[in-house]
Amino acid sequence: MSLLLTNIKELLQVREQNILKVSGSEMKELPTIKNAWLLIENDEIADYGSMENIPEINADETIDTSGKIVLPTWCDSHTHIVYAGNREQEFADRINGLSYEEIANRGGGILNSAKTLQETPEDEVYKQSAKRLEEVMKLGTGAVEIKSGYGLTEEAELKMLRVIKKLRENYNLPVKSTFLGAHAIPKEYKNDPDAYMDLVINEILPKVADQKLAEYIDIFCEKGYFSLEDTHRLLDAAKKFGLKPKIHVNQFNAIGGVKAGVEHKALSVDHLEVMNDEDIEALKGSNTMPVALPSCSLFLSIPYTPARRILDADLPLALATDFNPGSTPSGNMNLVVSLACIKMKMTPEEAINAATINGAYAMELSKTHGSITKGKKANFIITKEIPSYTYLPYAFGSNSIESVYINGKMI
Numbered sequence: 001m002s003l004l005l006t007n008i009k010e011l012l013q014v015r016e017q018n019i020l021k022v023s024g025s026e027m028k029e030l031p032t033i034k035n036a037w038l039l040i041e042n043d044e045i046a047d048y049g050s051m052e053n054i055p056e057i058n059a060d061e062t063i064d065t066s067g068k069i070v071l072p073t074w075c076d077s078h079t080h081i082v083y084a085g086n087r088e089q090e091f092a093d094r095i096n097g098l099s100y101e102e103i104a105n106r107g108g109g110i111l112n113s114a115k116t117l118q119e120t121p122e123d124e125v126y127k128q129s130a131k132r133l134e135e136v137m138k139l140g141t142g143a144v145e146i147k148s149g150y151g152l153t154e155e156a157e158l159k160m161l162r163v164i165k166k167l168r169e170n171y172n173l174p175v176k177s178t179f180l181g182a183h184a185i186p187k188e189y190k191n192d193p194d195a196y197m198d199l200v201i202n203e204i205l206p207k208v209a210d211q212k213l214a215e216y217i218d219i220f221c222e223k224g225y226f227s228l229e230d231t232h233r234l235l236d237a238a239k240k241f242g243l244k245p246k247i248h249v250n251q252f253n254a255i256g257g258v259k260a261g262v263e264h265k266a267l268s269v270d271h272l273e274v275m276n277d278e279d280i281e282a283l284k285g286s287n288t289m290p291v292a293l294p295s296c297s298l299f300l301s302i303p304y305t306p307a308r309r310i311l312d313a314d315l316p317l318a319l320a321t322d323f324n325p326g327s328t329p330s331g332n333m334n335l336v337v338s339l340a341c342i343k344m345k346m347t348p349e350e351a352i353n354a355a356t357i358n359g360a361y362a363m364e365l366s367k368t369h370g371s372i373t374k375g376k377k378a379n380f381i382i383t384k385e386i387p388s389y390t391y392l393p394y395a396f397g398s399n400s401i402e403s404v405y406i407n408g409k410m411i
Ligand SMILES: N=CN[C@@H](CCC(=O)O)C(=O)O
Pocket: 109, 110, 113, 220, 248, 251, 296, 322, 324, 325, 326, 327, 328
């Protein structure tokens, strides 16, 4: 089965030689071909070029994409798409003056979602989560990471991870799975948080590994949640099972989580709304991808990750949604790209690099996803007729996507 796109107004993120990520000033460059063609064979990108030199191609199907832009699908490397119910009451409470922290201290927040998840049957959690996954795929996401962390008991954490596995089996996109048992301390363990860490490390983690339910390990390293000591302890234990860290750090306070992540060779350190000079220094020379979650900053009215400081230090940066019921009830990567431009002062080129190839890196997918490169998976977005790619983040409230292809098939 072959598919030929012709007269593409501009084909974005064309990488002749595959690269795994882009950093610092490299992120300002987004290689493109204007007036291009793109050939898909089965589920892979077979070839591309300029319409001026198009060879004779007999494709099974040809689409004229005049006036439209084609780009790789978004790679969303940080989500909590598997959850049950919603927390719109907390949203109203915050409007009426309560802080995210105050709501959590009253037993709301993550513990509220954990209670709902524990009480919801597995097939119902699957149904609700599948609906969200379908929604984000239509918005252009072609690869996604999903975390557990709303279970907080052995039974419920394994339930969440089985739902993630089922999504991977039933949907035609890469779904990476992360064990986030250390997301919040359940109230039964309030006076003995170490006992909860013992449960996560000695009881739940070995079962997660044994049942091959996760590739990555995560912890919410934050005041009032899990300490630096907990972080080292968990990441050491997870290493023995071959689980790489992708961790929540520096959302509200800088307590050394970035350095800890780098020491444990984390694939990514995520959130980073609060960054001090030591955090930036720790990332230099590492293979750890910093990940910003601007729609979380928007929803909670907290600072945005200081992208300019990160990029000016010649570091890479990825963008992800953080889709979850409490701090970011949105999985829209188009909005994330807009916010990165509007609020974090990233250029459209930097933001698109961060949401494609660098997002793929943060899921160990950049050999197969994140750019238009021969042999990579045929995951791409065809926009509506738009004046330029800058229009994508500029028209922040519009849906500029006409169609999305994953593994060569329109979804
Ligand atoms: N910060 C930790 N975890 C989630 C939010 C969890 C929630 O409020 O339900 C996040 O990444 O923002």
